Amino acid sequence: MDRTDYMILNINSLSTLGKLRKQAYEKFNKLAKNQPIYRWNKDSWMQFESELDEKTLDDLDFESSTFISTDYDDKEINSKHPSSLCGLVNLGSTCFMNSVFQCLNNIPEFIIKILELNDEINAPIISEYKKLVKKMWSGKYNAINPSSLLDNIQDNLPHYSSYRQQDAQEFMNHFLHLIHAEFSIKTTLITELFYGQLQSTVKCLGCQQTEITNEPFTFLPLSMMNSNQKSVLYVKTDGEQRLVSIKVNSSIFFLKDLIDCFIKQHEPTLTSERIQAVQLVDNVITDLYDTRQSLRNIREEELAFVEHPEKTDNEKYIKCQFVDHSTNELFRPSILLICPNQNCSYLHLSEQIDQLLGHLCSMTNAPASAFQLFWRDRQEKTFKLNVETNRNENLPYISAIRITMATKWVDIYRKHCIINHSTDNSMLAKLLANFFREDYLDGDYHCLKCSKRTVAQHKSYLCLPLPHVLIIQLKRFIYDTNSNEKIDTYIRFPLYELDLNEYTVKDDNNNNKLENSSSTKYDLIAVANHTGSLLSGHYTTYAKNNEDKNWYLFDDQYVRKLNSDKDIVTKNAYILVYVQKNLIIKYNK
Ligand SMILES: [Zn+2]
Numbered sequence: 001m002d003r004t005d006y007m008i009l010n011i012n013s014l015s016t017l018g019k020l021r022k023q024a025y026e027k028f029n030k031l032a033k034n035q036p037i038y039r040w041n042k043d044s045w046m047q048f049e050s051e052l053d054e055k056t057l058d059d060l061d062f063e064s065s066t067f068i069s070t071d072y073d074d075k076e077i078n079s080k081h082p083s084s085l086c087g088l089v090n091l092g093s094t095c096f097m098n099s100v101f102q103c104l105n106n107i108p109e110f111i112i113k114i115l116e117l118n119d120e121i122n123a124p125i126i127s128e129y130k131k132l133v134k135k136m137w138s139g140k141y142n143a144i145n146p147s148s149l150l151d152n153i154q155d156n157l158p159h160y161s162s163y164r165q166q167d168a169q170e171f172m173n174h175f176l177h178l179i180h181a182e183f184s185i186k187t188t189l190i191t192e193l194f195y196g197q198l199q200s201t202v203k204c205l206g207c208q209q210t211e212i213t214n215e216p217f218t219f220l221p222l223s224m225m226n227s228n229q230k231s232v233l234y235v236k237t238d239g240e241q242r243l244v245s246i247k248v249n250s251s252i253f254f255l256k257d258l259i260d261c262f263i264k265q266h267e268p269t270l271t272s273e274r275i276q277a278v279q280l281v282d283n284v285i286t287d288l289y290d291t292r293q294s295l296r297n298i299r300e301e302e303l304a305f306v307e308h309p310e311k312t313d314n315e316k317y318i319k320c321q322f323v324d325h326s327t328n329e330l331f332r333p334s335i336l337l338i339c340p341n342q343n344c345s346y347l348h349l350s351e352q353i354d355q356l357l358g359h360l361c362s363m364t365n366a367p368a369s370a371f372q373l374f375w376r377d378r379q380e381k382t383f384k385l386n387v388e389t390n391r392n393e394n395l396p397y398i399s400a401i402r403i404t405m406a407t408k409w410v411d412i413y414r415k416h417c418i419i420n421h422s423t424d425n426s427m428l429a430k431l432l433a434n435f436f437r438e439d440y441l442d443g444d445y446h447c448l449k450c451s452k453r454t455v456a457q458h459k460s461y462l463c464l465p466l467p468h469v470l471i472i473q474l475k476r477f478i479y480d481t482n483s484n485e486k487i488d489t490y491i492r493f494p495l496y497e498l499d500l501n502e503y504t505v506k507d508d509n510n511n512n513k514l515e516n517s518s519s520t521k522y523d524l525i526a527v528a529n530h531t532g533s534l535l536s537g538h539y540t541t542y543a544k545n546n547e548d549k550n551w552y553l554f555d556d557q558y559v560r561k562l563n564s565d566k567d568i569v570t571k572n573a574y575i576l577v578y579v580q581k582n583l584i585i586k587y588n589k
Pocket of ligand 1: 206
């Protein structure tokens with residue numbers, strides 16, 4: 001907060017603090033809500049909370065010509081942030097709109113095109129939107145009131161006048177179409193950036209004729225109906241780790257039941273005693289879960305099942321940790337090894353360790369010199385493990401084995417794991433596969449070729465070129481005759497390299513029309529999140545800033561930097577905005 005840049009506010013000394021707060025926030029174009037107000041007191045800022053709102057300025061000893069400030073977070077104001085970071089004031093349940101505007105505001109190519117539009121264009125929504133964008137990108141405001149744009153939207157779409165909470169995906173669609181319609185031409189920046197083509201093929205099983213239709217689409221609505229599954233990281237004793245999908249039904253409440261489902265569906269030879277459910281954060285086991293625990297209290301993205309090897313009464317477990325040689329960080333989850341209760345030497349462990357080294361080598365092609373072996377005792381003292389001298393010699397009070405790997409190979413290993421985890425096995429990939437799968441139109445298909453009601457096979461493909469901006473809706477809201485509900489399933493989705501190649505139309509000659517493979521690949525740029533229930537919920541946006549490449553949370557008037565990319569994938573994700581990989585360009589002011 002500095003005192004060189006100020007505006008004059010005239011107010012009576014008998015006015016209340018509440019009135020001052022309201023006027024000050026209005027003057028700065030911010031929402032007052034219950035944020036504090038600050039008064040300059042000789043050498044520092046003094047904070048006044050809203051509890052004092054009833055007091056008059058006289059009561060609070062406000063002198064004439066006092067500096068006040070509304071900067072509620074000093075750190076946020078003073079640190080350098082990209083200019084396009086700007087909150088949007090909530091005008092009464094309008095967080096769904098704010099969330100959509102923030103998604104769009106972080107699509108650089110879209111914003112550039114909006115700002116390039118001629119000011120004289122006779123299009124009220126476009127010009128109001130352009131004004132809003134200009135303000136948001138000016139770097140002058142912490143938050144802006146979008147009411148003039150909203151007024152214009154309400155004129156066109158009266159059902160947005162009620163200030164009720166509405167569906168963000170529906171609004172995004174309406175808003176993009178409103179912009180498109182105002183141009184009164186066929187090809188607009190909206191069609192150029194957001195429109196794709198879906199080819200739908202219906203093959204009549206009576207006459208074997210195929211009917212092909214192409215339809216434009218602006219988003220892919222992915223059904224969650226078949227997603228009654230949990231994805232859990234399964235860490236095996238041989239070193240392998242993979243994400244497994246476990247089908248569950250509504251009777252599964254406790255961890256114990258989930259483990260039983262896992263064993264039945266994936267590892268029928270295991271017993272539940274040999275699975276330890278753990279909380280895994282950054283490859284560190286931060287909690288061992290009791291199997292009686294309710295699944296409700298467990299974050300699915302942190303849940304891992306660690307397989308325990310079989311042991312006899314004369315044996316005990318020790319940990320095996322995998323450490324990056326230079327950073328000393330764990331680069332994958334630890335597993336358990338077995339050794340005799342007493343007099344353990346390297347000989348007892350060599351086979352198990354060799355298997356793990358074999359696993360690491362097979363993933364990375366690292367040479368033997370990339371690894372070093374250590375052992376630790378009860379006091380966590382670390383000793384070098386000498387394969388020759390420790391072969392038959394007792395390793396007193398051994399508690400763990402450490403395998404270190406050179407950073408170069410750790411990076412390769414990590415990359416391999418990330419690809420496996422986030423792309424191939426992501427739940428999003430499964431929902432996409434489900435969307436594009438072949439299904440049957442039973443009996444209700446009227447074939448135009450043979451003029452009969454028949455059974456037909458239906459399948460959709462994406463036409464090339466794919467849209468520059470790909471919007472995916474995770475259909476969490478179910479409205480049917482029986483129930484209205486929200487599906488809270490956690491869906492893992494990739495931040496980078498979502499590849500849609502396998503769903504594209506391949507022509508008969510099998511010619512690949514693609515000039516380069518990157519045009520089927522997408523990087524995530526924004527996520528609209530919905531928290532709460534169907535009836536009372538709140539929308540926020542996570543978006544990646546194109547200037548500093550950091551992810552930010554946009555929660556109405558608040559903007560906050562996210563500490564880690566890991567925070568982006570949550571069970572609240574509702575709309576995913578991906579941008580074609582070679583499209584992200586730099587915005588120059
Ligand atoms: Zn037919």
